[in-house]
Structures are given as structure tokens and as C-alpha cells.
Amino acid sequence: MSTCILVISRVLTAVCFVLMAVGPGLAEIKNFGPFKIDTARPDVIALEGPIDDRAALAFRRALLTLPDVKLMTLNSPGGEVDNGLLIADDVFQRKLATYIAPDAECYSACSYIFLAGDERRVEGKLGVHQISSQRPDLASAQFSISDIIDMLNRFGTPTDVLTIMFRTPPDDMYVFNEADITKYGINRSRGSADTPRAPAAPLADVQLPATATNNAPAVVLDTPTPSVSMADSASLAELSVIEDYAKRPNRLALYTGLDFSEQDIASEAVDDAKACALRCLETGGACRAFTFNITTPKSPGPNCFLKSARGQLDGNASAISGQLLSRADSYPSSFTIGVIDPKASVFENVDLVGGDLSRKPFTKAKTARDCRLACVDNDSCRAFTYLKRKKECWLKSGASQPRAAADMISGLKKIETFEPATVIDLE
The missing domain is CATH 3.50.4.10 (Hepatocyte Growth Factor)
Structure with missing residues (x-):
């Protein structure tokens, strides 16, 4: 192994150890039930895992620890409906943003929390379905459904989303695709939750089946969906909590x-x-x-x-x-590029005769470095010779027999592929 490679290997090992140690050193990771917080990033609470019967209390404890939180990231298969609604109400009251990252999923009761976001964006998977009830009596089903309708209407949930939710059986899951997200206006810019909303649909407008069942009934709603003007969207985008988070x-x-x-x-x-x-x-x-x-x-x-x-x-x-x-x-x-290494592939007092790409020198290159990079950028260039006294750069289609020549610098190109030596998780 060459000295240079050995040095680089040792340096990379040192970089990895230091950077992996820096993250935990600057932050403390705390868990509250399914919620995770990083004290180095006091504006984010992460939901990671199922929503159980103690999740709402755990969320309140997380909020007390991070009073300045602005964003919830969601990655949950869902869980207990009542706790999901309680958490969603806290999110709504505090005007938190909600975000489903590209590699995350938010299903069932988790969707209530997502839809409560003052600003919300789904880039992963968002899924909805009917609730399943352990109590088959019709009155209990009506109360549960009316609570969901009331709260989701308060959140400004698009009517089509509600309809899909109540028409999808509890043993199935409707996962919105990219076209659905655009069509139904599921993503929302920050602040649009403040727009006036229609009150929750009265129970008389909810079509229930004549007999009790474990499946929630279909729902017919005529609630208008709140909208934001293009001008408002442009101004709100400047305040985007999610954009700030996604770019970190x-x-x-x-x-x-x-x-x-x-x-x-x-x-x-x-x-x-x-x-x-x-x-x-x-x-x-x-x-x-x-x-x-x-x-x-x-x-x-x-x-x-x-x-x-x-x-x-x-x-x-x-x-x-x-x-x-x-x-x-x-x-x-990974990057596959033409390389003329300034240490290993550039030679002083060497001329490469012939093979010029042009009858005239490349005038934009004023230094040997410029000439080398010009050849790197030119797919037809395989070598170069630079005349120091005249400050002329000659790009070449190939490397001819080299010869000794004072005040000349030449270089040879080869194709190399560069893979990441390592990828460090900064979190």
C-alpha cells in the first residue's frame, strides 16, 4: 500500500470516529413511549412506532420537554384511535407542522395526526381506512365516527380524503399515491389551517346502515375544502418549517x-x-x-x-x-470521470507531439492547471501539453510518443470511478 493511500485510510478512520462521536456528544436522545426527541434539535418530535393507549400522555411529556417544538415527523402503522385523536388535537392547537419522510409510513390513526398539521407534507406513504370497533352497538359506532368527523373537519381535511377513509374497510388500507396527493390537496402550506372552515357535518348527514356492524359506515359530506391563493402560498413557503427540516x-x-x-x-x-x-x-x-x-x-x-x-x-x-x-x-x-491527477499524471518538461484537437491553442486556459481542467472537461480530450513561455494550451485526442522539452507540461487522462469511501449518519 502506498504511503498516500495509507495516510488517507488513517485520516478517514479518524474522521469517522470523530464525527460519530460528535453527534451524541452534542445531543441527548430521549424516548417518551413511541416519541423520540433530540435535545440538539428542540424543534422536532419524531413519532416512531405504534400508537398505544398511553401515547397521548407520552406526547404531552415530550411537549413539556420541548416547549418550542415546531414539527412532528411521522413513521407509524397507527394504533389506538382515541389516543391518535388526542395527539392530533394537541398538534392542531399548537399549530405544529407534520411530515412523512420518503422512507416513512403513516397509517390508520397516524393519519389523524398528519392531517392536523398546520403545514403538512407527505413524501412517504399515507394510508387510511375505517375504524374497527370492539363494541358492535350502533350508538357507540356513531359517537366514534362523529368524533372523527368533527375533528378532521376542524383540521380542514379534504372531503375526498374523508370519503375514501370511510369507504375503505378496516381490514384494508388505502395508500395515497402521488397523483392522489396532488388531486386531493393533501399537502398544505404553513398557515392555511387558519382559513375559515365549515362546521362538522351533523350526524343527520351521515348515512349509517340500518343494523350495527363492526365496520364504520360510508359517509356523505358536503364540506368545502379550504384553499390558499397562489400569492399566499408563495409567502407561506418562505416560512416553511418542513423545508427547513428537509434541507438539514x-x-x-x-x-x-x-x-x-x-x-x-x-x-x-x-x-x-x-x-x-x-x-x-x-x-x-x-x-x-x-x-x-x-x-x-x-x-x-x-x-x-x-x-x-x-x-x-x-x-x-x-x-x-x-x-x-x-x-x-x-x-x-458514484462518479465516473476523466482524471488527470496533478500528482501522478502530470509531467514537467515533457511534450506530447501531435494529436491536437484544433489547429489553434485553447485560448481560455491561461495556466497549466486551467489547461489540465479543460482537458478533463472535454470528452474528446485524452491528453494535453502546456507551453509555459507562450502560455498556450494544446488539447489532444491521444498521447503520442513523449519527448523531453523545456518549459512544457503534459498530462494524460484516464477514466476512474469514485465510490463513497464511507457514509456517516450525522444523527
């Missing part, structure tokens, strides 16, 4: 031998790669990627480059780069 970084993908070029917002001299990674995390979201050069010492530096985005990809055996990923991002990609 929750993973860090690390790459070795890959330089994220350009998009710099700051450059610093730091001790090592783990210090560079921590500096990126400490910027409050301004930094979304970084590159650390392991061969550049702290003095004179800089060796840590913080970036607003990943930027241009460039192969460099001395580089360790990291990209912050949010919940909205897919699994970190």
Missing part, C-alpha cells in the same frame, strides 16, 4: 482521491481532515461540501476548502472530499 444535513459522504473544485465560500488552514469536516458542519448550513488536501501542511496553508456546493469534480490523490446530504437527497452517487 443528516449524512456525510466521504470520497478519497476526489477534489470538489470551485464553489468555495472559505479556505482555512486546519490540522487535519476531521477538523475540516467539523468546520463545514459548524457553518449553519452555508457549507454543503468540502475538500481537504492531505499533502498541504497547516502552515502556510490553506488546506481546507469549504464550499456552497459540490462543484466541478477533479481527480487528486491527495484530496479527501465530503458532501453533506439532506433527507431530500438520494443515496450518494
